Amino acid sequence: MGSAIARPRSHEGRLSLWRGTPRTRHEHVDGQIFAMAGATKTHGTIALNISVALRAQLRGTLAAPGWADMKVNVAIAHSYYYPDVVATCADEDLRLDPPQSLSPPQN
Numbered sequence: 001m002g003s004a005i006a007r008p009r010s011h012e013g014r015l016s017l018w019r020g021t022p023r024t025r026h027e028h029v030d031g032q033i034f035a036m037a038g039a040t041k042t043h044g045t046i047a048l049n050i051s052v053a054l055r056a057q058l059r060g061t062l063a064a065p066g067w068a069d070m071k072v073n074v075a076i077a078h079s080y081y082y083p084d085v086v087a088t089c090a091d092e093d094l095r096l097d098p099p100q101s102l103s104p105p106q107n
Helices: 011-019 041-058
Strands: 002-007 024-031 032-035 064-069 071-074 079-081 085-088
Touching: 041 064, 041 085
Parallel strands: none
Antiparallel strands: 002 032, 024 032, 024 079, 064 085, 071 079
């Protein structure tokens, strides 16, 4: 992760800044905003291979894979991430027109 580019703000303030800069992706970690660096070709190939293997494993289940363009809300950590690969079983994430970020796990 790089250096923080902004001081901590409210949740809505961080999301508003995030929406205002669509060309640069940012991860939000407990009130700090970090610009993300681009990936290498090797990194992309590895992530793709893991995604394909995960999708094959999830076939026939209620879970679905996600990829680097899906923002994940980790509510307990007050953070949003763009993981390379993710899986979800949350009903709201599996709708045809899901929200822009995947939901945190519910206990």
